[in-house]
Amino acid sequence: MKHTENDLWPSDKEILEKIIAHPFSANELEFFTQLRNKMENELAPCKEVHFSEKDNEDGIFLLRDGYDEFIIGTEKDNVPNDYIHVMSLSEALSMNLSNIGFVDRDITLLDWLRERDYKGAMMNHNNAYL
Numbered sequence: 001m002k003h004t005e006n007d008l009w010p011s012d013k014e015i016l017e018k019i020i021a022h023p024f025s026a027n028e029l030e031f032f033t034q035l036r037n038k039m040e041n042e043l044a045p046c047k048e049v050h051f052s053e054k055d056n057e058d059g060i061f062l063l064r065d066g067y068d069e070f071i072i073g074t075e076k077d078n079v080p081n082d083y084i085h086v087m088s089l090s091e092a093l094s095m096n097l098s099n100i101g102f103v104d105r106d107i108t109l110l111d112w113l114r115e116r117d118y119k120g121a122m123m124n125h126n127n128a129y130l
Contacts, residue, residue, distance in 0.1 A: 004040035006067040011090035012039070027118040034123045039068045039089065046127035047071070055120035058103050060112065062092070072109060074102045 008016070016036045023029035038048070044064045051062040059076040065085070070092040073083025084100060086092045093110040097103045107115070 005043070006040050008036075008039060008068060009088045009090070012068060012088050015090045015093060024114045025117050027121070028114065031113075031118045031121050031123070035064075035089075038064065038123070042126065043067055044126050048127065049122050049125040051120055052122065056116065058112070060097070060102060062109070072102070
């Protein structure tokens with residue numbers, strides 16, 4: 001068995017295995033393969049940006065905190081609106097962005113990522129190393 005710095009939550013292991021085995025697109029496979037490696041082996045004590053609010057029309061940002069916590073939020077016109085800190089990837093991906101007031105259409109974070117086919121994804125923006 002491969003040694004990792006961090007043991008993933010069972011729900012995160014399950015969703016990562018499912019997505020990596022049957023990806024929506026090549027971009028999804030690349031994003032989640034890299035993300036899994038980071039969640040298992042790369043601490044982000046100063047947050048890691050995976051999506052910036054400046055790079056999408058909805059003003060959504062996605063940050064990784066620590067190993068496997070996530071922060072989802074919005075900012076438009078340089079005005080921060082709100083954010084939610086969740087304890088796992090599976091919780092983040094299932095978050096309905098409409099229910100938390102981030103967008104005006106019924107869509108989960110996973111579906112939002114797929115809708116844009118991961119356009120604007122950043123995998124080398126760990127603020128601890130910049």
